[in-house]
Amino acid sequence: MSENIIELKKLTKRYGYGDTESFALKDFDLTIKRGEFIMIMGPSGCGKTTLLNIIGLLDRATSGEYSLNGENVAGISSRRKARLRAKKIGFIFQNFNLIQDLSVLENVALPLVYVNQPRTVRLKNASDALSRFHLQEKEYYLPSQLSGGQQQRAAIARAIVSDPEIILADEPTGNLDSRASTAVMEELKSIHAEGNTIIMVTHNPALTVYATRVINMLDGQIDTDIKTVSDQNLPQKIEVKRGKRRKRKLSNRRKK
Numbered sequence: 001m002s003e004n005i006i007e008l009k010k011l012t013k014r015y016g017y018g019d020t021e022s023f024a025l026k027d028f029d030l031t032i033k034r035g036e037f038i039m040i041m042g043p044s045g046c047g048k049t050t051l052l053n054i055i056g057l058l059d060r061a062t063s064g065e066y067s068l069n070g071e072n073v074a075g076i077s078s079r080r081k082a083r084l085r086a087k088k089i090g091f092i093f094q095n096f097n098l099i100q101d102l103s104v105l106e107n108v109a110l111p112l113v114y115v116n117q118p119r120t121v122r123l124k125n126a127s128d129a130l131s132r133f134h135l136q137e138k139e140y141y142l143p144s145q146l147s148g149g150q151q152q153r154a155a156i157a158r159a160i161v162s163d164p165e166i167i168l169a170d171e172p173t174g175n176l177d178s179r180a181s182t183a184v185m186e187e188l189k190s191i192h193a194e195g196n197t198i199i200m201v202t203h204n205p206a207l208t209v210y211a212t213r214v215i216n217m218l219d220g221q222i223d224t225d226i227k228t229v230s231d232q233n234l235p236q237k238i239e240v241k242r243g244k245r246r247k248r249k250l251s252n253r254r255k256k
């Protein structure tokens with residue numbers, strides 16, 4: 001398996017033509033190693049969300065190359081992209097994006113629909129994920145009955161329930177007070193310590209203490225790029241015992 005989990009080469013995202021032409025990303029080069037915790041900063045409109053959406057296979061670049069685990073995504077069918085997204089990538093958003101008329105438990109179980117688990121197993125795994133984030137008593141609540149911090153922790157549980165190796169977070173603490181924000185960052189820290197790769201956008205410089213690399217963007221390009229942890233000290237992916245998931249992972253590995 002490629003040590004570079006993500007490789008972007010001359011990635012460009014253009015909007016409009018002629019007089020209205022503008023670039024959200026321009027000749028953007030970035031190589032991300034497994035186990036990095038990257039924080040992306042930069043002024044409003046510099047292309048941070050565009051970048052996360054392309055990495056998360058929710059959007060596509062106008063030109064350039066994107067390799068995920070050594071595979072060029074341009075050659076992947078949209079059906080397989082959807083499956084890759086469900087299995088490999090977890091999303092966390094600033095406004096939580098929980099579905100308001102589903103219970104917290106059903107929200108967290110949702111990504112497992114795409115990895116073909118039966119409903120009872122889905123709910124068990126969702127319940128395990130919620131316990132990890134200390135929300136076990138809130139399983140049957142609706143999102144609106146939770147505080148902002150609790151909603152974001154539920155959204156993190158949803159992002160990690162299928163045990164993806166890449167977590168994309170777009171200003172996950174943007175709507176939280178400092179206490180809830182610290183709680184969310186500590187959860188992300190523990191997910192990172194398990195060897196997962198995290199790419200997070202933030203406007204808060206104080207949070208960069210959690211990162212292994214800080215990238216400042218300007219006008220669709222990298223302005224500065226600083227690694228605070230050397231590549232050999234990045235965490236290795238470890239198996240976490242979480243209900244049925246461990247068995248599934250082990251049997252997957254046997255197949256290889």
Ligand SMILES: Nc1ncnc2c1ncn2[C@@H]1O[C@H](COP(=O)(O)OP(=O)(O)OP(=O)(O)O)[C@@H](O)[C@H]1O
Pocket residue numbers: 015016023024042043044045046047048049050051
């Ligand atoms: N659908 C679209 N059509 C035209 N321009 C767009 C579209 N989506 C984004 N843009 C432009 O691309 C640029 C980058 O947008 P993006 O959302 O990535 O910025 P951002 O860095 O996430 O900003 P913020 O910090 O405000 O969230 C902006 O100039 C924006 O206006």
Ligand SMILES: [Mg+2]
Pocket residue numbers: 048049050170
């Ligand atoms: Mg944005």
